Amino acid sequence: MPDPALLQARGLCTYYGTSQALFDVSIDVPSRGGVAILGRNGAGKTTLLKTLAGDLLPRAGSITFDGSDSTRRPTEARVRAGLGHVPQEQAVFSGMTVRENLLIGQMADRSHESKLEEMITLFPRLGERLSQKAGTLSGGERKMLAISRALLGKPYLIMLDEPTEGVWHGVIEEIAERLQKLAQNIAVLIVEQHVELALRVSRYCYVMDRGRVALQGPTEEIRNSPELVRLLAP
Ligand SMILES: Nc1ncnc2c1ncn2[C@@H]1O[C@H](COP(=O)(O)OP(=O)(O)OP(=O)(O)O)[C@@H](O)[C@H]1O
Numbered sequence: 001m002p003d004p005a006l007l008q009a010r011g012l013c014t015y016y017g018t019s020q021a022l023f024d025v026s027i028d029v030p031s032r033g034g035v036a037i038l039g040r041n042g043a044g045k046t047t048l049l050k051t052l053a054g055d056l057l058p059r060a061g062s063i064t065f066d067g068s069d070s071t072r073r074p075t076e077a078r079v080r081a082g083l084g085h086v087p088q089e090q091a092v093f094s095g096m097t098v099r100e101n102l103l104i105g106q107m108a109d110r111s112h113e114s115k116l117e118e119m120i121t122l123f124p125r126l127g128e129r130l131s132q133k134a135g136t137l138s139g140g141e142r143k144m145l146a147i148s149r150a151l152l153g154k155p156y157l158i159m160l161d162e163p164t165e166g167v168w169h170g171v172i173e174e175i176a177e178r179l180q181k182l183a184q185n186i187a188v189l190i191v192e193q194h195v196e197l198a199l200r201v202s203r204y205c206y207v208m209d210r211g212r213v214a215l216q217g218p219t220e221e222i223r224n225s226p227e228l229v230r231l232l233a234p
C-alpha cells in the first residue's frame, strides 16, 4: 500500500453469542481510493463493516482510525471522527422525507460546510423528490439517499455495504460512476456482490471466506486470479 493507512484493523474476532463470525481479520484502508471486500453470502462482510463501525464489539483485535485507537469507541464517536457507514439494511428513515433525511446527515458534519445542493448534483433524481417520504422511494433511490446522507457528514472514510443491492441495472452504472469519482477524494470501503463494479471502484481487494480473509492483493492482480473464481463460486 503506498499511502499510510487511514484505517487499520488487526486480528479482529467477532462473535454472535457463542458463534464466531470473524476470525483474525486484518485490513488496511488508505486515505484515498477504493478498497473492496468480496465474498459469498455469509462470508462475514457485513459483520466486518459493523465491527469497524462500532455496531459490534470484537472479542479480540484492534481498530485504529486516523491515528487513534477506536476499538472500543461508541459508534457516534466514530462518525464524528469521520467514519461514515451506509449499512446493508435500514439505511434511511422511511417515515421522514428525503429532505429531512439529508438534514440529519448534514447535522453530523463537523465543518458545517456540507451542502444539500452538492448531493442533488451528485444524484439529481433526489432533488426531484425532496418532499417525498423516504419509505416510498425505489430501492435505487433509497441507496442514493443513504449514500448522500452519509456523505453530508463529510467523512474521511465511507463504508458501503452492498450499495447496488436490489437496484435496477440501469441505475447501477449511475452509482458506480459516482463511487469511482468519490474514491478520488476520500477513502471508500465497499462490500459488493456485483464483482465488476467492486473491481472498478477499488485499488485493493480482500476476499473473505467463512469469516476469514482468504485472498488479498491489488485489484489488478486479484481480477485475474483463479482463486477469486473459486472463492466466489456458490
Ligand atoms: N445477528 C446475527 N446472529 C447470529 N448470526 C449472525 C447474525 N448476523 C450474521 N450472522 C452470521 O454470521 C455470518 C456472517 O454473516 P454476514 O452477514 O456478515 O455475511 P455477509 O458476508 O455480509 O453475507 P451477505 O453477502 O449475504 O450479506 C453468517 O454465518 C451469518 O449467519
Ligand SMILES: [Mg+2]
Binding pocket: 045, 046, 047, 088, 161
Ligand atoms: Mg452482508
